[in-house]
Amino acid sequence: MGFWTVTTGKKIFYLQTITPFCRITPFGMDPKIYEKAEHTLDNTLCDANALKVISTLQENGHVAYLVGGSVRDLALKRSPKDYDISTSAKPEEIKAIFRGQCLLIGRRFRLAHIRFGKKVFEVSTFRAGDTESAEFIVHDNVWGTPEQDVKRRDFTINGLFYDPSTETVIDFVGGYPDLKKEYLRTIGQPFVRFKQDPVRMIRLIKFQARFNFEIDSDALVALAECAREILKSSQARILEELLRMLESGSAEPFIDLLDEHRFLELLMPALAHFIEKPEGEAVFDLLFEVDSGKKSFDRAVLLSCLVFPFLQHHIETHFGGRTLGPEQIYQEATSAISTIFLPFFVISRRLRTSLLSIVTAQFRMAYTRKKIRIPKNPDFPLALDFLRLRAQVEPSLLPVWKEWNRAYGG
Numbered sequence: 001m002g003f004w005t006v007t008t009g010k011k012i013f014y015l016q017t018i019t020p021f022c023r024i025t026p027f028g029m030d031p032k033i034y035e036k037a038e039h040t041l042d043n044t045l046c047d048a049n050a051l052k053v054i055s056t057l058q059e060n061g062h063v064a065y066l067v068g069g070s071v072r073d074l075a076l077k078r079s080p081k082d083y084d085i086s087t088s089a090k091p092e093e094i095k096a097i098f099r100g101q102c103l104l105i106g107r108r109f110r111l112a113h114i115r116f117g118k119k120v121f122e123v124s125t126f127r128a129g130d131t132e133s134a135e136f137i138v139h140d141n142v143w144g145t146p147e148q149d150v151k152r153r154d155f156t157i158n159g160l161f162y163d164p165s166t167e168t169v170i171d172f173v174g175g176y177p178d179l180k181k182e183y184l185r186t187i188g189q190p191f192v193r194f195k196q197d198p199v200r201m202i203r204l205i206k207f208q209a210r211f212n213f214e215i216d217s218d219a220l221v222a223l224a225e226c227a228r229e230i231l232k233s234s235q236a237r238i239l240e241e242l243l244r245m246l247e248s249g250s251a252e253p254f255i256d257l258l259d260e261h262r263f264l265e266l267l268m269p270a271l272a273h274f275i276e277k278p279e280g281e282a283v284f285d286l287l288f289e290v291d292s293g294k295k296s297f298d299r300a301v302l303l304s305c306l307v308f309p310f311l312q313h314h315i316e317t318h319f320g321g322r323t324l325g326p327e328q329i330y331q332e333a334t335s336a337i338s339t340i341f342l343p344f345f346v347i348s349r350r351l352r353t354s355l356l357s358i359v360t361a362q363f364r365m366a367y368t369r370k371k372i373r374i375p376k377n378p379d380f381p382l383a384l385d386f387l388r389l390r391a392q393v394e395p396s397l398l399p400v401w402k403e404w405n406r407a408y409g410g
Helices: 048-059 069-075 091-097 146-151 175-181 190-196 199-211 217-225 227-232 235-246 251-260 263-267 269-274 278-292 299-319 326-341 349-367 380-393 395-408
Strands: 002-008 011-017 032-034 064-067 084-087 102-105 111-116 119-125 160-163 168-171
Touching: 048 064, 048 084, 048 091, 048 111, 048 119, 064 069, 064 146, 069 160, 069 175, 091 102, 091 111, 091 119, 146 160, 160 175, 168 175, 190 199, 190 217, 199 217, 199 227, 199 235, 199 251, 199 263, 217 227, 227 263, 235 251, 235 299, 251 263, 251 278, 251 299, 263 269, 269 278, 269 299, 269 326, 278 299, 278 380, 299 326, 299 349, 299 380, 326 349, 349 380, 349 395, 380 395
Parallel strands: 084 119
Antiparallel strands: 002 011, 032 168, 064 084, 064 160, 102 111, 111 119, 160 168
16 A cells, blocks of 8 residues: 555645556655644745745646755744755756746756745755665665655754645654654664765754754764764865854854864864864854854854964964064965865865955954054955954954944944
């Protein structure tokens, strides 16, 4: 006996049958369906255009759900930053429905980006994946069913579908009870899932930092046993996870947990060694201020929180009270950035240039006794932002920041 969905207009029907000849794709098991009165998801927090994408797909005869982190956030009464939509429609069918709004991206596995003004919604076709083999995933481009799609996702709290037309939550993996219990559990065996895609380990730490949920004991064991697998991952993917967490409001606990679980030692060993020193506390002080404030910072400013305390300590240790010239400060800053991010990360040229401008400017702004002249460097406003951040940690810098800010016209 199998389980299927049948779509009629906006209605989704869940049916069982004993015939082996039915052409509708089987799920293989019944999901738990939470009706509106049974769940905490508030779709008034959901973006109206995301709902419109789903309803349009359903009106054209396709199954379509909100899925993943957006469902999780809505159930936690948070407004999602991103919306992922999964559907039975193939990419070319999605493009035909959303003419003029849809761009197909990806070579191996195509995704649809549907644009409403400046907002872009990512729509993916249900796909299948091997959840049993511990082999590193190289190809993941097979169309599948809703159940197969959710089984290839990372954690149960990210494995929920939401159907706005019926206002129901569809749960194949026990994700909703885990969400209510504030429990982080992998979909499938954690050892296998972390071997398949080691970035899932970083995401597990990310969710613990953001939500302070308890990690399943089996996942904790696998996290320790599989830690070195992270070095097989794409540095670009992990860097993006790092940057997003620095922007998330949970940067301080995230870096602390990376260190606690040995990932900082593997990815940024110099930083891991530095934060064990008393001077390394400055990194957490800066990140705390980033998390506490309402202002959003440029990514180069956020990375400066990791680099500048290391650079400042290095210069004070190796050069004492001696004043360094701009060229020497630039050389030491270049070396510090390489030391922090190598051997694993590769920082883009643009981001590296801004980072260099910010950290080198701190010495000029903090220690100058000459008449203030605002440099023509386009990154100077970022350097000023970072100086303000430092002044929140070191109040003695506040008059210095005010002087520069006044001269800049702030």
